[in-house]
Amino acid sequence: MTVTVQEQNEITGRTKDMTTCKKRILVVDDDANLTSLLKTVIEADGYEVYAENKPSMAPSVARAFKPDLIVMDIVMPDKDGDQLAQELNDDAEVGPVPVVYLSGLLNEKDVARFKELGETALLKPVNICELKKCIEERLGDRNSETERQSV
DSSP: OOOOHHHHHHHHTOOTTOOEEOOEEEEEOSOHHHHHHHHHHHHTTTOEEEEEOOGGGHHHHHHHHOOSEEEEESSOSSSOHHHHHHHHHHOTTTOSOOEEEEESSOOHHHHHHHHHTTOEEEESSOOHHHHHHHHHHHHTSSSOOEEOOOO
């Protein structure tokens, strides 16, 4: 699926004239209640957030939104989060982009294995303070303004 110019403007929430913007975070999870909650919480920290509940739409949305970070469920219909992350990171228009994985199926040993691989995984239900800390760590700073190319 592709995103039209009009949809792209809706996704980015920007006009073509804007050249500076907040760090962007794409939240991908098939649970609409969770993505809505995460969007609200993350936006409260000053980030620009787009929530997507259809994993199949995530590549098109990511190409249009150009996220600095992706927060993504591991187990979703159609595609698992690790498969989707690989696809996005292989996409020249998107990747590489850091990912914070979420899952209700992991245990502490699984989380430790992710960490050994240089990845971040959090257990569901998500501890919001822990998520915020992971976002800051993965972005490498506290939501500083970023220079970007016009879309």
